[in-house]
Amino acid sequence: xxxxxxxxxxxxxxxxxxxxxxxxxxxxxxxxxxxxxxxxxxxxxxxxxxxxxxxxxxxxxxxxxxxxxxxxxxxxxxxxxxxxxxxxxxxxxxxxxxxxxxxxxxxxxxxxxx
Amino acid sequence: xxxxxxxxxxxxxxxxxxxxxxxxxxxxxxxxxxxxxxxxxxxxxxxxxxxxxxxxxxxxxxxxxxxxxxxxxxxxxxxxxxxxxxxxxxxxxxxxxxxxxxxxxxxxxxxxxx
Numbered sequence: 001x002x003x004x005x006x007x008x009x010x011x012x013x014x015x016x017x018x019x020x021x022x023x024x025x026x027x028x029x030x031x032x033x034x035x036x037x038x039x040x041x042x043x044x045x046x047x048x049x050x051x052x053x054x055x056x057x058x059x060x061x062x063x064x065x066x067x068x069x070x071x072x073x074x075x076x077x078x079x080x081x082x083x084x085x086x087x088x089x090x091x092x093x094x095x096x097x098x099x100x101x102x103x104x105x106x107x108x109x110x111x112x113x114x
Numbered sequence: 115x116x117x118x119x120x121x122x123x124x125x126x127x128x129x130x131x132x133x134x135x136x137x138x139x140x141x142x143x144x145x146x147x148x149x150x151x152x153x154x155x156x157x158x159x160x161x162x163x164x165x166x167x168x169x170x171x172x173x174x175x176x177x178x179x180x181x182x183x184x185x186x187x188x189x190x191x192x193x194x195x196x197x198x199x200x201x202x203x204x205x206x207x208x209x210x211x212x213x214x215x216x217x218x219x220x221x222x223x224x225x226x227x228x
Contacts, residue, residue, distance in 0.1 A: 009154065032214040043118075043204055043219030044157075050214065090156060094214075101172060102147070102217055106156040 002031050002093045006105035014113050019078040021108045023091030026072070032094040033074045035065055039087050050074060086112045116141045120205050120220035127227050135190045135223045137205035144210050146188035147217065150174060151202040163188055192225065199227045
């Protein structure tokens with residue numbers, strides 16, 4: 001079964017600094033990949049999703065993710081962090097070709113400091 | 115506006131009681147899901163349904179039950195058999211359960227059992 005690994009349960013950056021949140025998936029066949037954001041006591045909101053054939057995927061709020069098949073990675077980045085980006089971020093994966101569940105990583109909590 | 119409504123937002127129950135969490139969507143989505151969220155563990159799938167009158171167990175279905183009598187509704191019952199029911203429960207839906215169709219989430223129900 002597909003799985004995703006998010007390295008770093010907590011990441012702290014200064015406002016204006018680069019944000020890099022890491023996600024690696026387990027399959028040799030590129031699955032469907034997603035990034036979600038969760039603010040305290042709320043549901044998850046879709047940031048972006050991988051589209052077959054793309055290497056750089058742009059999402060909302062200035063976030064983007066780069067798909068690297070050779071590294072089985074789908075890391076999330078933002079050039080300049082804002083205080084409002086402080087939240088928990090989840091990478092998720094779904095197998096292609098069959099109806100199947102969406103599996104989430106354990107999440108990375110992003111802290112943004114002044 | 116279309117979306118997913120979970121109610122209530124907070125729910126308190128005594129140990130040994132069954133409790134039902136409500137989830138309604140007006141997005142005309144075929145697939146619906148229930149996830150459980152615990153600190154540091156990400157989201158774990160309880161049950162999902164691809165179509166009315168059909169549903170499948172997820173990774174942690176023991177102690178839970180669901181029904182899907184209407185397209186719009188996917189209630190979750192937490193039974194007294196669930197060993198650790200205190201958690202944040204998230205309902206989601208997607209246009210269908212395949213491909214890169216993203217999940218749309220409700221704002222969750224926080225269940226506390228004492």
